[in-house]
Amino acid sequence: MQVDCPNCGKKVEWCDASKFRPFCSKQCQLIDLGEWANEEKTIPCGANKDQETTELPSIEDIEALLAEQPDHFFKED
Numbered sequence: 001m002q003v004d005c006p007n008c009g010k011k012v013e014w015c016d017a018s019k020f021r022p023f024c025s026k027q028c029q030l031i032d033l034g035e036w037a038n039e040e041k042t043i044p045c046g047a048n049k050d051q052e053t054t055e056l057p058s059i060e061d062i063e064a065l066l067a068e069q070p071d072h073f074f075k076e077d
């Protein structure tokens with residue numbers, strides 16, 4: 001009997017020799033486990049823990065950050 005690896009779709013023999021069945025390899029098993037683990041651990045690394053968005057800062061945000069800097073920080077003259 002053969003099954004398809006849930007991660008890569010490779011044929012896996014369903015027997016004691018296939019230690020990672022239904023996955024074809026330990027790598028595929030870890031990738032699959034890692035994917036759902038990552039979904040549980042979507043904690044932003046920033047200080048603002050209430051903000052769960054992982055979007056990149058917008059142009060407005062960057063401009064606001066730059067505006068907070070002293071003028072000489074980004075002006076060459």
Ligand SMILES: [Zn+2]
Binds near residue numbers: 025
């Ligand atoms: Zn696989």
